[in-house]
Amino acid sequence: MNFLAENVDRAIVMTQYDLRGFAHPFGFREDHKSSAKSLDATTGNFMAFAAGCGRGRTPTDKHYANYFESSFEDYLAMCQRLAKDCDNSEKEAIQLIVQEIVKQSDEMKAEVVAGKREASAYLFPLEKSNRWGKAVLALANAFEVNLKSVAV
Secondary structure (H helix, E strand, C coil), X not given: CCCCHHHHHHHHHHHHHHHCCCECCCCCXXXXXXXXXXXXXXXXXXXXXXXXXECCECCCCCCCCCXXXXXXXXXXXXXXXXXXXXXXXXXXXXXXXXXXXXXXXXXXXXXXXXXXXXXXXXXXXXXXXXXXXXXXXXXXXXXXXXXXXXXX
């Protein structure tokens, strides 16, 4: 599958937009960091947008790795194909997006510990064994993002 520049650029724009306040499919916009569920959806939506999903379209390529059902290896392979198809500005934008996703997750987790936010099943650990961790780790690997440098 080749990732089209127009889809990659749309994924970057939509994800940056959603990271600053999630545009809910029901037509309203949630505040910045208002929901761990929205951060999970934003993370999964990124690759779907990059693969051309949205606006009534679904990916037709047999190599599309579903956020919910794929293995880490399949998701990583898809992210590596995306990285190969990106120009330098797209790569840098995606690196910043991955860093922001991790930062927001870490901030929300810290708010839970501090008692400022209720615990959420959507605040996943950064591990390959869950959908969010799988996606973030695969993107970080493919786009050479040092997650240890992402600090709250």
